[in-house]
Amino acid sequence: MNVIKQIDSCDCLFLVDISEPEANSLRLVLEEARASGPEQTLQVGDGTLEGVRRIEHGEECRVFELYWASYIAYSVLNESFVKREDNAEFEGRLFRCYSRSAYLDYLRLTSTANEQWPGPFKHYGLGCSDHIVDIASLSEPEIKLLKPGRPFGVNGI
DSSP, rough: OOOOHHHHOEEEEEEEEOSSSSTTEEEEEEEEEEEEEEEEEEEEOOOTEEEEEEOOOOOSSSSSEEEEEESSSEEEEEEEGGOTTOEEEESSSSSEEEEEHHHHHHHHHSSSSBBTTBOOEEEEEEOHHHHHEEEEESSSOOEEEEEOOOOOOTOOO
């Protein structure tokens, strides 16, 4: 199974490191996370949620590294402030490749990047717990499985 499908098979991801190892390069480290521990009741405002479990990275979980040698732009958004995009077109679940998005529209309006210069580029999106990361790049990321773990994702993989 390729690494992108492994990322998409995770229940949840945590963004645990983001850095620029060199000027205008981008490195992300993602940890797989799963529901664990006993079910609990959680008090939220005036209501309660039954059957809640912690989402944690455990020994059986995988760790992924994504590296772009160069990028046009990237952004990190607190997951709590994400607005649903009804017109977005993409492939993937947690690792998305967009053909249409508000982020691509934003880059067209605020940068000189286009199909002619520097050339065709893609919008990649990562849906992590706590963070949404958007990356625009001419090239696909190099993806490594840093820790194999025991796959047990939403797809039963």
